[in-house]
Amino acid sequence: MTTRHRTRPHTTVRASQRRRRRWLTAGRYLVLSLASLVSLGPLVYLLLVSSRENAYSLTSPADLLTGRHSLANYRQAWIAGDLAQSFLNSIVLAVGTTGLVVLLGSMMAYGFARFRFPGRGLLFALIVVELMVPSIMLIIPQFILARDLHLLDSRWGLLLVYVGTNLAFNTFLLRGFFAGVPVELEESMRIDGAGPWRRYWQLMLPLAKPALATCAIFSFLGAWDEYVWTMTIISSPDKRTLPLTIALFSGAHQTNWGLTFAASAIALIPVLVVFFCCQRQFVGGITAGALKS
Secondary structure (H helix, E strand, O other), X not given: OHHHHHXXXXXXXXXXXXXXXXXXXXXXXXXXXXXXXXHHHHHHHHHHHHOXXXXXXXXXXXXXXXOOOOOHHHHHHHHHOOHHHXXXXXXXXXXXXXXXXXXXXXXXXXXXHHOOOOOHHHHHHHHHHHHHOOHHHHHHHHHHHHHHOOOOOOHHHHHHHHHHHHHHHHHHHHHHHHHOOOHHHHXXXXXXXXXXXXXXXXXXXXXXXXXXXXXXXXHHHHHHOOOHHHHHHOOOHHHOOHHHHHHHHHXXXXXXXXXXXXXXXXXXXXXXXXXXXXXXXHHHHHHHHHHHO
């Protein structure tokens, strides 16, 4: 009797704890589900409007869900907006920016993390300060520099500025990741006669795949979505990027929301492809860089 009475309170406490955990888990999933619905709501609305005739674009969500959906708006927007050249320009610039930023940023980050040289702390502090400066404040200096270098209305003027504006953050992120790699791994390679370049290329880069994937996503998005600098220096129609072309296309078709939303949906495709390709390593990369910097 005594033993039975002693065990009942413990059993009751455990059952209460299990119920509390279940309620907390259910509440957590509920909050995450609501947050997902709020985040995905605009995207779903964009896809629904872009696949309906313009007469149904401003109707209720129930009307958008029912009825016939088609890709007519996408075909018309692609042809009427002449999106092919702008899409190609954005792809080339975004891929080029991503490749250069990942390569140069990883080399700079490795140098800051592993080598001691005069002015190392000052240079890294300048990179951190550059992250605090709003990009819009640099438009006039960048324009004057591009003008003096004869880079106005050119793709090179876009590419160099895209690389420069994305390089600081990615260097900061990768430096934190490289600093967390044990030095003993490099020491063993140094004993075998490996130089700095070989250690960087064969050891650090393979270990930094999560961080590199994170940098690739940020760099691609930064170049793909950029609008202000492109609008500032580009005047030739064949050199426009997709955000600028869509903005001009939207202004010319203000009352046709189906075409405007279809053009915007086309611009989302490469972004979604890049993110889904790198999503497995994205969270681990940004967490490692943020915590170790």
